[in-house]
Amino acid sequence: MSVELIVFFALAALAVGGALSLIFQRHPIHSALSLIVVMIALAGLYLLMGAEFVAAVQIIVYGGAIMVLFVFVIMLLNAGVEERTNMSKLAGYAGIPLALALTSFLAAALTRSSDAVQASAATGTAAPTKALAMLLFQDFVYPFELTSFLILVAILGAIVLAQRETSR
């Protein structure tokens, strides 16, 4: 068993454990911290695959910005322990089996499609971040500019939603 494989299984166990912890924790702040563990483990997996830039963005944007926003809102709303109310019968009985079926179906279908290209797999590019920048600012420059417009709209929406009624 190579070192890479050991690191992979350690990070995968961390990610799955964090996701399970997200489900079983009753307090939202504990769920948020579990989600941060999942994101850091995924950043490690990206590093393992040689996608350094995506790993850095994952930590900075997901682990940093988005999760800080979540934790901030949880504290702002003073969210307490989640109360148990009776859920719908369909979710209670069929939820777990259907989720298991979805997982196995996804895994089987995606694995089959990735096995098909396994023979033609390249060994990876020399300077991924530089090539990524070339691709992003040449081939994908128009969608890239559109995302800035999307973020502008999101900022406006967040401000309009969060403002007080009396401040007009």
Added chain:
Amino acid sequence: MIPAHYFIVLSAILFGLGVVAFIFKRNIISIFMSIELMLNAVNLAFVSFSQTWGQLNGQIFVLFVIVVAAAEAAVGLGIIILIASNRQSLNVERVDLLKL
């Protein structure tokens, strides 16, 4: 070299756990976090396919997904703040105005 389908299976497992969390959590913030978990699982699949094919387009897709997730988090959390101040509760069972 780790086989690509290890990453794919891990991505499917994380997505399934996100679906389970989405179904069983009652707190609206936890439900929103399970959506983020599903987006992360999809990102993992994108990056592993990108490495398998030896092309970088998948990683570009991941960057766009992260941008959309950030925008979604900003707007969604604004909506959550509004719901919390209007309904005095974060439980989704109590937000049932559209229910017959």
